Amino acid sequence: MAQQYKGWESFKAQPIESKLKYFNHPSSNRLFDIIFAQQFDKPFLQQLFDIANQIRKIAKSQHGSMFLQQLLADKRAMLFFVQPSTRTFMSFLNACHILGMKTSEIRDTATSSEVKGESPEDSIRTFSSYVDLIITRHPDEGFAQKASWVLNSYANRSIPIINGGSGKDQHPTQALLDIYTLSRAFSELGGIDNKRITMIGDLKRGRTVRSLCRLLALYHNVHINFVSPASYCMREDILKFLDQKGVSYHISESLDGCLEDTDAIYATRLQDEHNEKNESSPDLSNYNITAKHLDIIKPSCIIMHPFPRRNEIHTDVDQDPRAHYWKQARNGMWIRAALMLYLFEREHAVKEYVL
Numbered sequence: 001m002a003q004q005y006k007g008w009e010s011f012k013a014q015p016i017e018s019k020l021k022y023f024n025h026p027s028s029n030r031l032f033d034i035i036f037a038q039q040f041d042k043p044f045l046q047q048l049f050d051i052a053n054q055i056r057k058i059a060k061s062q063h064g065s066m067f068l069q070q071l072l073a074d075k076r077a078m079l080f081f082v083q084p085s086t087r088t089f090m091s092f093l094n095a096c097h098i099l100g101m102k103t104s105e106i107r108d109t110a111t112s113s114e115v116k117g118e119s120p121e122d123s124i125r126t127f128s129s130y131v132d133l134i135i136t137r138h139p140d141e142g143f144a145q146k147a148s149w150v151l152n153s154y155a156n157r158s159i160p161i162i163n164g165g166s167g168k169d170q171h172p173t174q175a176l177l178d179i180y181t182l183s184r185a186f187s188e189l190g191g192i193d194n195k196r197i198t199m200i201g202d203l204k205r206g207r208t209v210r211s212l213c214r215l216l217a218l219y220h221n222v223h224i225n226f227v228s229p230a231s232y233c234m235r236e237d238i239l240k241f242l243d244q245k246g247v248s249y250h251i252s253e254s255l256d257g258c259l260e261d262t263d264a265i266y267a268t269r270l271q272d273e274h275n276e277k278n279e280s281s282p283d284l285s286n287y288n289i290t291a292k293h294l295d296i297i298k299p300s301c302i303i304m305h306p307f308p309r310r311n312e313i314h315t316d317v318d319q320d321p322r323a324h325y326w327k328q329a330r331n332g333m334w335i336r337a338a339l340m341l342y343l344f345e346r347e348h349a350v351k352e353y354v355l
């Protein structure tokens, strides 16, 4: 059960844009807590891509791998993942291992003192007594923000919080790995500027597409196609944000005509864990990407999916070189390692490493 905290409701009610600085380090002004995709700007993304590229090169040799394992060997991280997760959990865990960080985890509140009635806020404060970083995944929208606010306002030991997915709202580190994947795929094709991205599926409740839109808007002349049944359309807040940023987009209920000139397909699954009571799930098979689409998409088009998938992308697409979803998942480990190195202000060590 969440507890009442004086000041929280008024902090929560402030528009995100007006409180971004709150999540920065008070003296260095670098990012400290990673809560919203709105915290990232283009120079930050580029910096992170460079660190991630360097880490993955260094990790290729045994010497490099051992070097990386010293970088955060004095730090400990807590993975508090109380909503199902495979890739986000595994990529964070292994990113910690790459950098030598020790980890502890809770993946189910049935095994923690929350089952005895402890609040999630007291749990977070308890973790902060033992570790140097907390990574959270939680079903409640705003959970990571509240965890950060409670530590900053009440605890004498304030440590960074990373949001590994909160409710239907935000998944900022997935957006990092998605934009990193796009940037690598288009490195010889002029980068992300001027590209057309087609997002397909449950755009209303998918937090990955929502966070990715925030980052795509940082690039020049990007166009987004939103393809979904009308009842699963991208929500108004993101459309309004894209309007304000001058990002052009097109909303369609069918894939027809959307794929031929697109540079990236981003398929997503139905988020039926968020169904209302008695809500039935529609048949979305018309939105699935199958081998027949491989004949109509551009030779340079990349196919992405945050995973898990059901049938949104058939396995007969997997062997096509344009299928990027397995690379995308692995990119998550490198970019999350880069992010954690940045948060502990140790990225200089990889920049200086001579390959």
Ligand code: NCD
Binding pocket: 087, 088, 165, 171, 174, 207, 208, 268, 269, 306, 307, 308
């Ligand atoms: C996504 C999520 O949890 O939002 N998965 C992930 O982190 N890779 C997408 C999903 O569950 O559909």
